[in-house]
Amino acid sequence: AQSVTQLGSHVSVSEGALVLLRCNYSSSVPPYLFWYVQYPNQGLQLLLKYTSAATLVKGINGFEAEFKKSETSFHLTKPSAHMSDAAEYFCAAITSQGGSEKLVFGKGTKLTVNP
Amino acid sequence: EAGVAQSPRYKIIEKRQSVAFWCNPISGHATLYWYQQILGQGPKLLIQFQNNGVVDDSQLPKDRFSAERLKGVDSTLKIQPAKLEDSAVYLCASSPPYSWTQYFGPGTRLLVL
Numbered sequence: 001a002q003s004v005t006q007l008g009s010h011v012s013v014s015e016g017a018l019v020l021l022r023c024n025y026s027s028s029v030p031p032y033l034f035w036y037v038q039y040p041n042q043g044l045q046l047l048l049k050y051t052s053a054a055t056l057v058k059g060i061n062g063f064e065a066e067f068k069k070s071e072t073s074f075h076l077t078k079p080s081a082h083m084s085d086a087a088e089y090f091c092a093a094i095t096s097q098g099g100s101e102k103l104v105f106g107k108g109t110k111l112t113v114n115p
Numbered sequence: 116e117a118g119v120a121q122s123p124r125y126k127i128i129e130k131r132q133s134v135a136f137w138c139n140p141i142s143g144h145a146t147l148y149w150y151q152q153i154l155g156q157g158p159k160l161l162i163q164f165q166n167n168g169v170v171d172d173s174q175l176p177k178d179r180f181s182a183e184r185l186k187g188v189d190s191t192l193k194i195q196p197a198k199l200e201d202s203a204v205y206l207c208a209s210s211p212p213y214s215w216t217q218y219f220g221p222g223t224r225l226l227v228l
Contacts, residue, residue, distance in 0.1 A: 009155075032215045034215075034216070036219075041221075041224070042221055042222070043119070043121075043206055043219035043220050043221045043222050044158070044206065044208075044219040045219070046216060046217075046218070049215075049216060051215070090157050090158075092157070094215050100163070100170055100171040101215070102160050102163065102171060103148075103160065103215070103217060105157030105158050105159075106157055107155070107156055107157050108155075108156070108157050
């Protein structure tokens, strides 16, 4: 079964600095991977997804992620943080359990952007 | 295109009371999901519907939780009786045919006192 690990429950960066949020998955097969963002008191919004096409995936709001099979990683990056990026970010993967496929989420990383 | 709609947005009840949440998915999305998100954790799937049939309810506490999607469109999730540990955000999501991408509603924040 697929599992998702997000390293660092809290990440703090300065405005304009690089954002790096880490995600590792466990699987022996190419996965379907996603990054979602959740702003306070809101639902989850899709940032980007990997579906076995290009390994570098570009998403909304200037975010991108690179799928690295050798490292079983799918880290999320943004070159320059903006105050509006402050939110919680979830990495997720499709897993097959009990004969059905389901989306399994990491525990989330809360991003703080300091002025 | 309208997103996933959920109501109510907030609910406060006392333990042992019952509560119901409603979800209307994006038009044309056959698959509907209910998730429970406890504070500080990622969402956990409770139940998945394909049209009006249940695909996966393995993590639904069936002694107190129930869900239905009678006409294959909107859905209700019920808790009866509620426990303190049911305090969480309940998220509804839907996905279009032949896609793994899920679109989430704003959630219902439940507080059980």
